[in-house]
Amino acid sequence: MARQNTLFKEAYNRCLSDIEEQENLPSEPELGEKYGISRTTVRAILGRMRDSGLIEWDKRNKIVLRPPKDEDYFPAEETNSLNEIIERAFMKRILTGEASPGAQISEAEIAREVGAGTTSVREFLIRFSRFGLIEKRPNSHWVLKGFTxxxxxxxxxxxxxxxxxxxxxxxxxxxxxxxxxxxxxxxxxxxxxxxxxxxxxxxxxxxxxxxxxxxxxxxxxxxxxxxxxxxxxxxxxxxxxxxxxxxxxxxxxxxxxxxxxxxxxxxxxxxxxxxxxxxxxxxxxxxxxxxxx
The missing domain is CATH 1.20.120.530 (GntR ligand-binding domain-like)
Structure with missing residues (x-):
């Protein structure tokens, strides 16, 4: 939950920065793809923005009511980049005994754990695979080769x-x-x-x-x-x-x-x-x- 909360705050701050020059927000799938987050996290962000008087949210309509103020943002020390959040969740599996050589790593499980979109997790794993610790298999699964x-x-x-x-x-x-x-x-x-x-x-x-x-x-x-x-x-x-x-x-x-x-x-x-x-x-x-x- 703590990781999801960190990701929520990071994505919320990014969304606030973007609405300064917008009159209407795009659809939930578009927001999820833009920020690399799940639909659930998108809805949580929109709910907070509505409750803070930043937007009017009625189903598909998301009208920006006012530009964000400094106090609307979460403090920087409470946020991490999306990549850092995915990185931490992945390395925790490798270095705390949760996964052993030969174990499968699921993109969907990591995405669900941190509240990110599977595309963001997949991009991270592809980048990391060049180091030889994991190997891609069919159906969005990866195999841990082991830190030997x-x-x-x-x-x-x-x-x-x-x-x-x-x-x-x-x-x-x-x-x-x-x-x-x-x-x-x-x-x-x-x-x-x-x-x-x-x-x-x-x-x-x-x-x-x-x-x-x-x-x-x-x-x-x-x-x-x-x-x-x-x-x-x-x-x-x-x-x-x-x-x-x-x-x-x-x-x-x-x-x-x-x-x-x-x-x-x-x-x-x-x-x-x-x-x-x-x-x-x-x-x-x-x-x-x-x-x-």
Whole structure:
């Protein structure tokens, strides 16, 4: 229900943004297709808009009565993108033991679970299938091939190759490059998180993803940046779902990040290589430990 509520809020905000320049809203099927949501979610959105005095809704007629105000929107922290919601539901099945190798994954089940349209779920699964964890079968079903030890080792190996290249490129960026300012901001967030690590250690995964994406972008290589998707996807969700020693593990990773950041600022290739190697070894160890042997 919580996931459906998040998707509802995200779609509601998007719909509000669109009605500012409209006099009438399209049909329910058209709204569902546009926002990638189910008919039930469309009706819930229309009901809230009617109750808020935004529209007049009488069967097929949906007349816009007034433009939305700031207070009509749900706060950003209460929403996630549709892709993030589908992603979370899918990875939960893989990483919490709900699905084992050979298990079928149904587009309709995931769509029903999160309140999304099956087309949105199918598009996500097609995009994700290139990583080799799932395989398409007839009748809108997919088969889970399994997150194996070999997959984890191969993923770590490729990640390390890309990260070393990207870190070296980051150190060569000119002083005025905006990436250095972004690095400053991310470093500040690391210190803030460490200061309240007891209560906020689960916030690490999102910060980890942002930091490594910043490094990978310095490569200027579209394939490295694109591959960051699968790296962040797998490592992020293992941080989230593998709770064993999570606080200590995340605190160690935060401190390794700070050493890594200091090394990047030094622009010393040997220091960068050493800091990067230590952190990636820890990440590999964490990932492998979470794979069923």
């Amino acid at each position: 030890l070999n997959f984890a080792l191969e993923l770590s190996e490729v990640r390390e190759m890309f990260e070393f290249k990207s870190a070296a490129a980051f150190a060569r960026l000119p002083p005025e490059h905006p990436a250095w300012a972004e690095l400053d901001a991310i470093e500040d967030e690391h210190h803030d998180l460490l200061a309240d690590i007891e209560n906020r250690f689960l916030d690490f995964s999102a910060l980890d993803e942002r930091f490594h994406l910043l490094v990978h972008r310095a490569s200027g290589n579209r394939f490295v940046i694109d591959f960051h998707d699968v790296i962040a996807f797998i490592f992020h969700y293992h941080y989230q779902w593998n709770k064993t020693h999570a606080r200590a593990r995340n605190e160690r990773a935060l401190r390794e990040h700070l050493d890594y950041i200091a090394a990047l600022r030094s622009r010393d290739p040997a220091r960068i290589d050493a800091a990067c190697r230590i952190h990636l070894a820890s990440a590999r160890e964490t990932l492998i430990a979470s794979v069923p042997h």
